[in-house]
Amino acid sequence: MSLPLPSLSLPQPLAPSRLIRILDPRVPLIVKRRLVEPVLNRTFAEPLEEGEFDALEGRRISLAIEDLGVTLTLSLTAQRLVLCHAAGEATIHGGWREFLCLATRREDPDSLFFQRRLLIEGDTELGLMVKNLLDGREEGLAQGRLGELLVRLERLAQHTR
Numbered sequence: 001m002s003l004p005l006p007s008l009s010l011p012q013p014l015a016p017s018r019l020i021r022i023l024d025p026r027v028p029l030i031v032k033r034r035l036v037e038p039v040l041n042r043t044f045a046e047p048l049e050e051g052e053f054d055a056l057e058g059r060r061i062s063l064a065i066e067d068l069g070v071t072l073t074l075s076l077t078a079q080r081l082v083l084c085h086a087a088g089e090a091t092i093h094g095g096w097r098e099f100l101c102l103a104t105r106r107e108d109p110d111s112l113f114f115q116r117r118l119l120i121e122g123d124t125e126l127g128l129m130v131k132n133l134l135d136g137r138e139e140g141l142a143q144g145r146l147g148e149l150l151v152r153l154e155r156l157a158q159h160t161r
Helices: 016-026 027-043 045-050 097-104 109-114 124-135 144-159
Strands: 061-065 070-077 080-081 090-093 118-122
Touching: 016 070, 027 045, 027 070, 027 080, 061 097, 061 124, 090 097, 097 109, 097 118, 097 124, 097 144, 109 118, 109 124, 124 144
Parallel strands: 061 090
Antiparallel strands: 061 070, 070 080, 090 118
């Protein structure tokens, strides 16, 4: 006599965007700082040294990646970009693909805003200043480790369309 075996099925892995949406609110700011700040400060070392971000000193801008449910608020302290808890005086809203296009310069940044795929809310002057700083990086952010990550994300975006 043989007994039927129970069917075992493993749960499907969560999509990366859903996983990020679940995990992000649970990650303490100090952990995010250790992950994000070194990458930002290495990426923008030259413009930071040249004072291009000085207008951000004591000010805050938020980047709201809406489809991931992630908002990062940045400020400048002692010539370093830092994450902070306080809300931004300006917020740039968009999906992760739009921020990816902005970072890699695959699309004209002005087009992303004119087509309302990226939106600035709050202190528009501050938001435009940050957009122009990102836009002024001829090679975009696609350099070093951050560049490698952005290239992988871009490939993922192309496969999920």
